[in-house]
Amino acid sequence: DAKTTQPTSMDCAEGRAANLPCNHSTISGNEYVYWYRQIHSQGPQYIIHGLKNNETNEMASLIITEDRKSSTLILPHATLRDTAVYYCIVSTDSWGKLQFGAGTQVVVTP
């Protein structure tokens, strides 16, 4: 599976949009982009995933570039509860073998 590159950390002001970038330049055509987050001392939480098209759900939006080499997770109105480590993962839809990297530590400040 392709690897991803994410910034180590990001700060975001409460109420503002948080834009989390992810590079996956070696992604192959059948690999999905998944986003998870892990709030301190909790299990990882699925956020959103996509293949080619942009996706939106109640938690976030996922913007995938046309060449699929990078993506951005958008939290539209960050709250203090969004403070977490965010993981960008690329994986084929084959038996769910997710490989988590170091992720981005997002801190939302008042």
Next chain:
Amino acid sequence: DTAVSQTPKYLVTQMGNDKSIKCEQNLGHDTMYWYKQDSKKFLKIMFSYNNKELIINETVPNRFSPKSPDKAHLNLHINSLELGDSAVYFCASSQPWAGQGASGTQYFGPGTRLLVL
């Protein structure tokens, strides 16, 4: 109505002991997983079972033996515990490969914090 539950939440034991961690999901999923998160916070997949059959085994020592009595349960038994086994173990579940990225949409339990002394 917890979706994925694990017991126990905390486990403190001596080196050399044998222990088990239990996982149950009520989501009706066919696939279940065990992950290990070490002190450096890296999360690594250990095993995956689909409909009670092992489908992923990520070079985990033989001391670790998963058991799936039915689709809703995946237990992890660890023999001869070592100091390096200290970690947080997460169970997860998903639908199997069915297109649309379903297998990567996993629901995690709260974790079991294992400390080997």
